[in-house]
Amino acid sequence: MRFLTDSDVAELLDPVKVVDAVEKAYMLYSLGRVVMPVRSRVEARERGDILMMPCLVPEMNIFSIKLVTVYPGNIEKGLPTINATIVVLDAETGIPKIVAEARALTGLRTAAATAVSIKHLARKNFTKIGIIGTGYQARWQLRVTAANFPGTEFTVYDIDHRRMRDFVDEMGRHGFDVKPSSSAEELVRKSDVVITVTTSKTPVVHSNWVREGTHISAIGGYTPEMVEIDPRLTARSKLVVDSREAVKEEAGDVLKPIELGLMKFEDIYAEIGELVAGLKPGRTDEKEVTVFKSVGLAVQDAAASKILLDYLMTR
Numbered sequence: 001m002r003f004l005t006d007s008d009v010a011e012l013l014d015p016v017k018v019v020d021a022v023e024k025a026y027m028l029y030s031l032g033r034v035v036m037p038v039r040s041r042v043e044a045r046e047r048g049d050i051l052m053m054p055c056l057v058p059e060m061n062i063f064s065i066k067l068v069t070v071y072p073g074n075i076e077k078g079l080p081t082i083n084a085t086i087v088v089l090d091a092e093t094g095i096p097k098i099v100a101e102a103r104a105l106t107g108l109r110t111a112a113a114t115a116v117s118i119k120h121l122a123r124k125n126f127t128k129i130g131i132i133g134t135g136y137q138a139r140w141q142l143r144v145t146a147a148n149f150p151g152t153e154f155t156v157y158d159i160d161h162r163r164m165r166d167f168v169d170e171m172g173r174h175g176f177d178v179k180p181s182s183s184a185e186e187l188v189r190k191s192d193v194v195i196t197v198t199t200s201k202t203p204v205v206h207s208n209w210v211r212e213g214t215h216i217s218a219i220g221g222y223t224p225e226m227v228e229i230d231p232r233l234t235a236r237s238k239l240v241v242d243s244r245e246a247v248k249e250e251a252g253d254v255l256k257p258i259e260l261g262l263m264k265f266e267d268i269y270a271e272i273g274e275l276v277a278g279l280k281p282g283r284t285d286e287k288e289v290t291v292f293k294s295v296g297l298a299v300q301d302a303a304a305s306k307i308l309l310d311y312l313m314t315r
C-alpha cells in the first residue's frame with residue numbers, strides 16, 4: 001500500500017484529466033452504475049462536521065472512502081477549514097492500495113465539478129469568470145478552470161478583503177492574472193460565469209445583479225442551513241444538480257426556494273450526469289440563466305483516486 005501526501009496528489013492529478021474523470025463519474029452516477037450511499041454527517045458540537053463518503057465504482061474496479069472534516073472556525077486560527085483523508089481499495093479483492101491526504105484531491109475534484117458544469121451550461125463564447133470566496137477551494141477553482149478554459153479573465157471577491165488581497169498576490173506569484181473586485185455585485189454584473197465558494201449562510205449572489213446568459217456554479221453550501229444563491233434566482237434559473245438525492249438532504253440552495261414556495265423539487269431540470277450522458281441538453285438558449293448546485297459526491301473522489309491508482313500501478 002502507498003501513502004500519498006497532498007503535494008504528491010497535486011503533482012499526480014492533471015487538472016484536465018481530472019475534469020474528464022469527474023465528468024465520467026457524474027455520468028456513471030446518474031445512470032445508476034455506482035453504489036454511493038448519501039454521506040453520513042456527524043456534527044462535532046458547534047465546531048463543525050465530520051463527513052464519511054464511501055463509493056463503489058464497479059466499472060473502475062475501485063472502492064474509496066473519504067473522511068472529511070469541515071470546521072469553518074479554523075480559518076480564524078490560521079488552520080484549514082477542510083481536512084480530509086482517503087482510503088482507496090481494489091474493489092475486486094478488497095485490498096487497500098492507497099491511503100492519501102485528500103485536501104488537494106478535494107480541491108481538484110470540486111473544481112472539476114465547476115469545469116464540467118461550464119462545459120455543459122455556460123455560453124460557448126464566455127470570457128469572464130468571477131469567483132466569490134477566496135479560501136482554499138477557490139485556489140483550485142482558479143487553477144482548474146484556467147487550465148481547462150485558457151484565455152479566461154478572472155475576478156475575485158471575498159467579504160474579508162485581506163484574504164482577497166492575499167489570494168490575488170499568491171496566485172499572481174503562480175502566474176495567474178486575477179483582479180480583485182470592490183463588491184460581490186460588481187463582480188456578478190461583469191461576469192459570464194460566477195463561482196460561489198464561500199462558507200456563507202446568506203446569499204452572496206442576488207437575483208437582480210445577474211445578467212441574461214450567466215452561468216453560476218454554486219459550490220460552497222453543503223447543509224440545509226447554507227444558502228449562497230438568492231432563492232429567487234435559483235427559482236428562475238435552469239437548475240442542474242450533482243445528485244437529486246443528495247441535494248434533497250443537504251442543499252439549502254435548493255431547499256430554501258422550495259420552502260418559500262418559489263419552486264418545487266420537480267423543477268430541478270437535471271442532474272449534471274444526465275447532461276453528460278446526453279439524456280437532456282445543457283444550455284439551449286444564449287439568454288437563459290443556469291445554476292449548477294454541487295454538494296460534492298463521493299463518486300468524484302473515487303474517479304480522481306482512479307487516476308492515482310492507475311499511475312501507481314504502472315510504477
Ligand SMILES: NC(=O)c1ccc[n+]([C@@H]2O[C@H](COP(=O)([O-])OP(=O)(O)OC[C@H]3O[C@@H](n4cnc5c(N)ncnc54)[C@H](O)[C@@H]3O)[C@@H](O)[C@H]2O)c1
Nearest residue numbers: 081110133135136137158159198199200219220294295296
Ligand atoms: N461542493 C463541494 O463538493 C465542496 C467541496 C469542498 C468544499 N466545499 C465547501 O466550500 C466552502 C469553502 O471551502 P474552503 O475550503 O474554501 O473554505 P475557506 O474557509 O478556506 O474559504 C471560505 C472563504 O469564503 C469567504 N466568505 C465567507 N462568507 C462570505 C460572503 N458572504 N461573501 C464573500 N466571501 C465570503 C471567507 O472569507 C473565506 O475566505 C465550504 O463551505 C466547503 O464546505 C464544497
